[in-house]
Amino acid sequence: MTFNVHEPTISAEDTTPEFDFSQLNPDLILDAIESKQVYPESGLLALNSYENRVYQFKADDGNRYVVKFYRPKRWSNEQVQEEHDFAQLLADNDIDAVAPVRFDGQSLMEFKGYRFCLFPSVGGRMFELDDLDQLERLGQLLGRVHALSAESAFSYRDTIDIKTDLETAFEYLKQSQLIPNYLQAAFFNDLELMIQASLKHVTNDYQVIRLHGDCHSGNILWQPGQEQDDAILVDFDDCISGPAIQDLWMMLNGNRHQQILQLDTLIEGYEQFRPFDRSEFKLIEPLRARRMLMYMTWLAKRWQDPAFQRNFSWFNTDKYWEQQVLAIKEQFSALQQEPLKLGY
Structure with missing residues (x-):
């Protein structure tokens, strides 16, 4: 299953009051x-x-x-x-x-x-997820980023806590009253199963480093160079502390074989500059589940902003929540599989 969200996620603890930019003329x-x-x-x-x-x-x-x-x-x-x-x-x-x-x-x-x-x-072109040459260059870039970012720590930015993030977002959605009554039992039952399955893969034995945090194709530009083309990172608005795999997993899409090839390509480039702890591969699907859930929470928390009601009008519909029930079931299924593994 592929689930790449191209909007920033917010902390489940975010208590931003109702606000719009109407005065920003x-x-x-x-x-x-x-x-x-x-x-x-x-x-x-x-x-x-x-x-x-x-x-x-x-x-x-x-x-x-x-x-x-x-x-x-x-x-x-x-x-x-x-x-x-x-x-x-x-x-x-x-x-x-x-x-x-x-x-x-x-x-x-x-x-x-x-x-x-x-x-x-x-300027630059959109990053192409299916281009292995671009993926290798991105791996090299992220290896350089993480080699430097691991030397120190954030003092004020948030830290990824998969368990807390999942459980707090779950509680927020349960209190939001946005999910249609006829779907609530199925939605929250399946969501709880997905969270439990995610937490079976989560340990705290990984190194916490500074991350871009929202490293998807929309935040990467591909620039032509004299000797070779290069990836460039933009928009550090969601920079965060957490495991290194957070900056890589959103590059993975397609079936399992395709994702293994993509991951192998990224790691090959990455390890030219920094070793990668392969035990973090088990966090890929829990992090995907986290992003799914926090995306729903982000929309729910911002729903009173008129810009969100205009641009995400589908959010407050039965069809949207029916689709989320299916997506949660698919993600639960993905969590039942063995974590991705490279052949070396």
């Missing part, structure tokens, strides 16, 4: 950007982001930028700064990652109650 956006002596000469192109508000533009200095306005109260200032500092650390060590622009040493700015930052706009 074009004039305020332009005033915020110009407060840093950057002057747009093009219009603002809204990019595909629901958690935050993100716009691309060309400035009068000839450069293209992306401005990002953070959803209030989701992350603390310290957590946002760690996001910026982590991306900057990678960039400073010639690792392909996009870090925010700094103004007098400061990357996180505030304007009329909104926190924002500016990034250089980076």
